Amino acid sequence: MIWLTWRQFRGQAVIALGALAALTIFLVILGLRIRGTYDANVVDCATTCSLANARDALEASYLTPLLLTGFLVVLVPALLGAFWGAPLVAREIETGTHRLVWNQSITRTRWLAVKLALVTLAGVAVAGAFSLLLTWAASPYDKLLSGRFEPLFFPTRNIVPLGYAAFAVVAGIVIGLVLRRTIPAMAITLAVFAALQILVPTLIRPYLQAPVTQTVAFTADTRVSEFSSGGPNSTGISINGYDNTVPGSWMLSSRVPLMNAAGEQVTRDTVADCLKGDMRRDMACISQLDLHFTVKYQPADRYWTFQWLELGAYLLLGGVLAAFAFWRVRRSLS
Amino acid sequence: MTPVLRTEGLTKRYGRRPALTDATLTIPAGRIVGLVGPNGAGKSTLLNLIAGTLVPTAGTIEVLGSRPAANAEQLAKVGFVAQDTPVYAGLSVDDHLRMGARLNPGWDVTLARQRVAQVGLDPAQKAGRLSGGQRAQLALTLAAAKRPRLLLFDEPVASLDPLARRAFLQSLMEFVAELEVSVILSSHLLADLERVCDHLAVLADSRVQLIGDVEDLLAVHKRLVGARGELDALPPGIEIIQADHTARQSTLVVHDTTGLLAQLMPGADVERLDLEDMVLAYLTRAAYIAAGAPNRSYAEQPLEAQR
Numbered sequence: 001m002i003w004l005t006w007r008q009f010r011g012q013a014v015i016a017l018g019a020l021a022a023l024t025i026f027l028v029i030l031g032l033r034i035r036g037t038y039d040a041n042v043v044d045c046a047t048t049c050s051l052a053n054a055r056d057a058l059e060a061s062y063l064t065p066l067l068l069t070g071f072l073v074v075l076v077p078a079l080l081g082a083f084w085g086a087p088l089v090a091r092e093i094e095t096g097t098h099r100l101v102w103n104q105s106i107t108r109t110r111w112l113a114v115k116l117a118l119v120t121l122a123g124v125a126v127a128g129a130f131s132l133l134l135t136w137a138a139s140p141y142d143k144l145l146s147g148r149f150e151p152l153f154f155p156t157r158n159i160v161p162l163g164y165a166a167f168a169v170v171a172g173i174v175i176g177l178v179l180r181r182t183i184p185a186m187a188i189t190l191a192v193f194a195a196l197q198i199l200v201p202t203l204i205r206p207y208l209q210a211p212v213t214q215t216v217a218f219t220a221d222t223r224v225s226e227f228s229s230g231g232p233n234s235t236g237i238s239i240n241g242y243d244n245t246v247p248g249s250w251m252l253s254s255r256v257p258l259m260n261a262a263g264e265q266v267t268r269d270t271v272a273d274c275l276k277g278d279m280r281r282d283m284a285c286i287s288q289l290d291l292h293f294t295v296k297y298q299p300a301d302r303y304w305t306f307q308w309l310e311l312g313a314y315l316l317l318g319g320v321l322a323a324f325a326f327w328r329v330r331r332s333l334s
Numbered sequence: 335m336t337p338v339l340r341t342e343g344l345t346k347r348y349g350r351r352p353a354l355t356d357a358t359l360t361i362p363a364g365r366i367v368g369l370v371g372p373n374g375a376g377k378s379t380l381l382n383l384i385a386g387t388l389v390p391t392a393g394t395i396e397v398l399g400s401r402p403a404a405n406a407e408q409l410a411k412v413g414f415v416a417q418d419t420p421v422y423a424g425l426s427v428d429d430h431l432r433m434g435a436r437l438n439p440g441w442d443v444t445l446a447r448q449r450v451a452q453v454g455l456d457p458a459q460k461a462g463r464l465s466g467g468q469r470a471q472l473a474l475t476l477a478a479a480k481r482p483r484l485l486l487f488d489e490p491v492a493s494l495d496p497l498a499r500r501a502f503l504q505s506l507m508e509f510v511a512e513l514e515v516s517v518i519l520s521s522h523l524l525a526d527l528e529r530v531c532d533h534l535a536v537l538a539d540s541r542v543q544l545i546g547d548v549e550d551l552l553a554v555h556k557r558l559v560g561a562r563g564e565l566d567a568l569p570p571g572i573e574i575i576q577a578d579h580t581a582r583q584s585t586l587v588v589h590d591t592t593g594l595l596a597q598l599m600p601g602a603d604v605e606r607l608d609l610e611d612m613v614l615a616y617l618t619r620a621a622y623i624a625a626g627a628p629n630r631s632y633a634e635q636p637l638e639a640q641r
Contacts, residue, residue: 001436003432004433004436007425007433095422097421099385099387099417099420102403103385103387103409104434105406105410105480106409106437107406331389
């Protein structure tokens with residue numbers, strides 16, 4: 001059965017290996033260039049450079065390529081689910097060959113077990129290799145910019161993509177088994193995967209553990225990208241874009257009110273005198289006012305817990321689907 | 335010897351639609367069984383139930399003494415050539431033989447090679463490029479080389495041209511003689527089966543209408559011809575399958591369980607039936623019942639449409 005699975009799968013495997021080889025070359029070059037920039041701005045300069053400059057340099061050059069490659073890391077499991085998983089059983093049923101192979105001296109359970117295991121493992125290997133390569137390539141960037149917990153980066157690094165791949169391939173197989181038609185199964189696999197990629201980071205991941213709520217002082221180092229008042233009738237000041245307040249964390253709160261020492265929201269009048277147009281001087285001025293604000297976040301040291309939890313959840317989901325597939329394939333399916 | 339098939343009340347429904355209803359039958363070993371009936375009569379359903387690709391809704395089924403497709407040993411005992419003889423289009427003939435060798439412990443390499451050479455298949459040819467007849471031969475080779483004790487064929491020749499049809503049935507017969515297997519094959523054309531079968535099952539409207547050894551069946555089915563009115567009352571033990579009346583004459587197809595038909599009906603001519611007429615009589619009756627006839631008595635209800 002292993003031979004047959006490989007014989008049916010090898011064309012797809014060759015395509016995947018080709019794509020993976022091309023990506024490897026790209027990521028190695030990207031990783032080396034990031035290291036070059038990092039070394040030039042952090043390691044090799046004695047006194048002239050600052051971490052802030054290094055951050056700016058890395059972000060300016062590599063944010064876009066890393067974001068795009070990151071999307072690709074999430075896209076790969078989706079494609080594996082649609083192109084490897086969905087046709088695996090659906091195509092057999094569509095062409096009637098399931099009735100050929102099910103009448104060899106091998107039970108349907110074993111037939112499905114071998115196919116599902118081999119193709120899922122291959123998918124995990126491809127997604128894993130890609131993810132680990134990107135993790136390596138981006139590591140100097142991640143170290144300096146500490147954004148790896150952010151929703152745009154979290155699913156693209158380390159071990160969660162392995163869970164995505166395992167889930168996507170198994171989901172594709174099961175959807176194909178239920179729908180019995182390849183093209184609709186591919187479409188639905190993609191839709192289910194995309195839906196989870198939107199639902200999990202917005203509704204589930206933020207609450208895997210209770211977020212930490214913390215009140216922080218507004219200091220001269222506080223970086224804020226936006227001051228706003230609630231509207232024409234409101235004079236209360238809110239701030240946004242303070243993500244670096246707790247380095248390496250995943251900030252869950254967005255716009256929060258700025259409070260004074262008495263615990264009241266400050267008004268436009270309070271800060272108006274400080275806002276002169278020079279960012280750094282304005283911040284220093286405001287920081288003299290003894291203000292604070294309350295943020296909600298997932299701390300940086302939970303990063304690996306969250307990676308394992310999300311990997312585990314996707315693997316569990318995949319496992320449940322696989323169990324359903326084994327139950328289903330034993331039933332009538334002429 | 336264990337019968338190849340024993341079913342009791344075997345029923346398969348798709349939702350509410352019955353595909354096979356209350357089939358109770360026993361088929362002894364060593365027969366070549368023809369399963370005949372119109373399209374949609376339940377032939378495929380029965381074969382798939384025997385192969386284990388379908389699970390019955392109700393009733394029991396035993397194939398060679400065990401539940402169909404219960405385990406690898408049971409699967410090894412039954413070879414199934416499904417409808418349209420599916421093969422992997424992307425795999426070569428040789429790949430198919432390799433698959434057979436790897437998936438069947440009892441694989442007969444010599445037989446498989448011989449067969450492929452004999453019917454002139456190119457081992458390097460992709461199965462997707464084979465003609466219908468060649469594909470059927472490949473499927474037959476795969477099913478036979480696993481050396482099953484029971485071979486099932488679902489409409490094996492339906493999509494073949496007359497020449498390929500004859501060649502296929504010819505090689506089927508050679509196989510059967512050589513391998514000593516029991517065979518069940520289905521067709522909606524009696525002509526395909528007539529030459530090869532020694533046992534017959536007629537299916538229509540999801541029910542088994544008739545089953546038995548061909549010679550036994552022909553011995554107990556007769557055509558009765560008599561003057562109109564003379565055949566209205568028949569003695570017990572003689573069942574009318576089909577009745578056909580003209581103004582002056584009645585023609586009946588009857589099932590005679592007494593064996594004394596000629597003595598019991600001295601006024602009528604008792605004629606021998608051929609297989610086709612007998613099967614047609616049963617199919618006509620089934621169609622008549624399916625169309626909503628009030629009961630199973632035909633003596634008083636002349637059939638109009640006769641072929």
